[in-house]
Amino acid sequence: MTYLGLKRAILAGTVLILGLVVGGAMLVMHNRHEQAVSASSATLSASARAIESIVNRQLLQIDSALASIPTLFGSIAGRGALEAPEAQQLLQGLNFQAFAFRNIMLVQPDGRIWATARPYASSHGGPLDAAAFEALRPGSGRLLGPIVSPMTGEWGIFVARKIQVPGRGEFAAVADVPLAMLTTPFSTVADMPGLKVRLVKPTGVVMATMPHREAVINASGGLQGLFSDGATGAVVRKLGDGGELAALAVTRRTLYPDIIVALSLTREAALATWFKERTRLLGVAAFVLFMVLCITAVLLVALRRHDELERERLLAQSMLEDAIEAMADGFVMWDADDRLMKFNRKYLELYSESAPYLKIGTTFTEIMRKGAEAGQYPQAGDDIEGFVTRMREWHQAGAGVIERLLPDGRWLLVTERRTANGGIVGIRT
Numbered sequence: 001m002t003y004l005g006l007k008r009a010i011l012a013g014t015v016l017i018l019g020l021v022v023g024g025a026m027l028v029m030h031n032r033h034e035q036a037v038s039a040s041s042a043t044l045s046a047s048a049r050a051i052e053s054i055v056n057r058q059l060l061q062i063d064s065a066l067a068s069i070p071t072l073f074g075s076i077a078g079r080g081a082l083e084a085p086e087a088q089q090l091l092q093g094l095n096f097q098a099f100a101f102r103n104i105m106l107v108q109p110d111g112r113i114w115a116t117a118r119p120y121a122s123s124h125g126g127p128l129d130a131a132a133f134e135a136l137r138p139g140s141g142r143l144l145g146p147i148v149s150p151m152t153g154e155w156g157i158f159v160a161r162k163i164q165v166p167g168r169g170e171f172a173a174v175a176d177v178p179l180a181m182l183t184t185p186f187s188t189v190a191d192m193p194g195l196k197v198r199l200v201k202p203t204g205v206v207m208a209t210m211p212h213r214e215a216v217i218n219a220s221g222g223l224q225g226l227f228s229d230g231a232t233g234a235v236v237r238k239l240g241d242g243g244e245l246a247a248l249a250v251t252r253r254t255l256y257p258d259i260i261v262a263l264s265l266t267r268e269a270a271l272a273t274w275f276k277e278r279t280r281l282l283g284v285a286a287f288v289l290f291m292v293l294c295i296t297a298v299l300l301v302a303l304r305r306h307d308e309l310e311r312e313r314l315l316a317q318s319m320l321e322d323a324i325e326a327m328a329d330g331f332v333m334w335d336a337d338d339r340l341m342k343f344n345r346k347y348l349e350l351y352s353e354s355a356p357y358l359k360i361g362t363t364f365t366e367i368m369r370k371g372a373e374a375g376q377y378p379q380a381g382d383d384i385e386g387f388v389t390r391m392r393e394w395h396q397a398g399a400g401v402i403e404r405l406l407p408d409g410r411w412l413l414v415t416e417r418r419t420a421n422g423g424i425v426g427i428r429t
Contacts, residue, residue, distance in 0.1 A: 059143075138162045158210075201258060351428075368392065
């Protein structure tokens with residue numbers, strides 16, 4: 001293969017190897033990316049289930065406390081109609097035993113507070129109006145809010161349930177639940193870098209966040225699109241403008257239709273492990289690419305040097321051949337196996353009768369025999385084999401000078417010497 005062909009082959013091989021390295025690195029990074037996303041999705045899904053369970057347990061505890069009020073009041077119903085002070089005293093005892101809410105109230109159908117375990121600034125209005133009261137369904141609780149408490153100025157929600165107060169009729173039992181009481185129990189589950197937890201309404205309005213963010217409470221969280229599948233808990237990939245992963249999100253419905261658990265995990269947190277692996281992989285790939293380029297450079301330099309040496313060799317060989325061809329004497333060379341290697345034009349002219357048999361690779365003995373038979377050596381006479389034997393013995397000595405008669409009457413001075421590698425060179429003058 002020529003120098004240019006070898007150079008092209010090396011460059012093509014280098015491009016192929018570089019392509020394989022880059023393609024392999026990209027494939028590995030893609031696979032590791034998908035594995036990291038899958039692992040983060042599984043963690044996010046498990047966290048969503050855990051938080052949903054905690055929220056359900058808290059709301060059920062609150063709702064159960066509200067549902068137990070008629071039974072609590074029924075224990076003194078035999079004394080006559082229950083009065084507000086008595087009811088308030090009983091509510092205080094119930095509120096003292098509970099840690100899931102701050103206050104518990106009984107609200108009349110017109111929205112006025114009839115009894116409360118703790119003082120409530122009724123000048124700010126009750127926790128629900130007449131329309132909200134009518135919207136309550138017996139036997140099930142409902143979440144209202146988020147609402148800023150007129151007593152503390154903190155955000156909270158109300159859990160309301162219709163109940164029957166013995167001797168008084170229908171009321172709404174309402175528990176005032178600060179957001180801190182609602183979110184603190186799942187703070188350990190949400191203690192993950194990059195994880196955001198929101199409790200939202202089906203309309204997307206934010207009810208609570210972890211970590212707490214005052215600015216987004218009671219504002220639209222832009223999460224309505226995540227509820228289109230029914231908030232079944234499937235992890236959704238949120239993509240950026242460039243089509244890359246921006247965040248992972250999951251939503252789950254609780255036992256109460258008014259509240260949905262929504263979790264999101266930032267790209268940095270979801271792919272933290274992948275980022276580290278990618279850095280290492282890119283480092284390894286860069287090192288391999290550097291080594292391939294270095295090897296290619298060495299090969300190209302070596303190939304170029306080889307080409308220069310080959311050109312120098314060919315030049316030297318050409319000069320030697322020109323010199324041999326320019327000689328006034330005949331020149332011939334035999335290898336260590338006594339096979340013809342080289343001769344010049346003058347040698348061919350001198351041995352014109354043997355010319356048809358002067359083929360590179362032919363043995364000395366064969367050329368002598370054919371030449372003698374063709375009349376090249378008048379001194380051979382009729383004893384051709386004897387002549388060939390004598391000439392072979394003289395030739396094998398590799399150090400002699402003899403004279404030979406040519407068919408045209410000229411005489412040749414034949415000189416031969418053995419070379420260092422076992423060959424023989426000869427001059428015909």
